[in-house]
Amino acid sequence: MSILIAFDLEGPLSPQDNAYEIMGRLPQGYELFERLSRYDDLLTLEGRPGYEPGDTLALIVPFLLAYGVKEEDIRAVSRTAFLTPGAKETVAELAALGLPSCIISTSYCQHACRVAWELGLPEDWVACTRLPLNAWQGELTPEDREWILEVARSFLEVPLEDDEALKRLGESFFWEEMPRRAKLGKFFSLVRVVGGTRKTEALTNFARRAGVSLDRVVAVGDSITDFHMLKTVREAGGLSIVFNGNVYSLPYGTCAVASLDLTAILPLIKTFAQEGLAAVRQEIENFSRSSGEGGPFYHWLLDRSPGEEIVSLHVRFRARLRGRAAHLG
Missing domain, CATH: 3.40.50.1000 (HAD superfamily/HAD-like)
Structure with missing residues (x-):
């Protein structure tokens, strides 16, 4: 049968964790990914409605855009995987x-x-998980880019073990501020992580x-x-x-x-x-x-x-x- x-x-x-390695090519990217991954774990464990484990790959998209990462970069990192x-x-x-x-x-x-x-x-x-990064890169405004980079710096200031601080910052960035920025909110909502x-x-x-x-x-x-x-x-x-x-x-x-x-x-x-x-x-x-x-x-x-x-x-x-x-x- x-x-x-x-x-x-x-x-x-x-x-290889491909997204982790992509982020690792950015300034303090590993550390930023680890904080976002922990935030992902916290949302999953609390059973947030509509949130799925692994949505870290949606959480990192604003940062990939702000640092100018393209689809070719994802493929280049993938070629290093064994x-x-x-x-x-x-x-x-x-x-x-x-x-x-x-x-x-x-x-x-x-x-x-x-x-x-x-x-x-x-x-x-x-x-x-489908991610048309190249199509989205030209849509990001300079103001959005600077704001995202400032948020990245804020995440990096939070100790990895400080769950409460990570939750507060994550809630503010992803669920309060970002939806107010039309294009960024749209990109985030379009990433359907498998x-x-x-x-x-x-x-x-x-x-x-x-x-x-x-x-x-x-x-x-x-x-x-x-x-x-x-x-x-x-x-x-x-x-x-x-x-x-x-x-x-x-x-x-x-x-x-x-x-x-x-x-x-x-x-x-x-x-x-x-x-x-x-x-x-x-x-x-x-x-x-x-x-x-x-x-x-x-x-x-x-x-x-x-x-x-x-x-x-x-x-x-x-x-x-x-x-x-x-x-x-």
């Missing part, structure tokens, strides 16, 4: 078995489609195209933007794999895999396709008894919460593969 494998991109398929070890082999083996894959990513399409091409996946099996429930919408559409129900889907994710997709697949009876996940994603997996090579998930997918979920659980129990000191490490999560030991293990593997971007939500 056929199945569909849905991959998050940043983490499982490529270690694939997660084993990613190409995993996608190729799944294709050889007749098991279709898709990518569902918050990443800007300039990055997501390039990685898909490198993996041999067609663009029409990629859901990503995160949270929007990932699940994309997954449902891809499953329909593949002719499978959600209980025949494998979802592979690692972060806060994936939790709704992982949760939906798990509750439907499909297989949700958290690969080197963080504290925001691990509670929503059917199982978790900590590894420096993506091919570690292949045995689970093959078993799920041929024998179903119960056989995957048995395989994980067998693997758990035989895992060496360097991994890979497998954990069944369907009927348990990930404890500190599992979370810490994934944090370590995540840091080894993703470097500085590992701590982002």
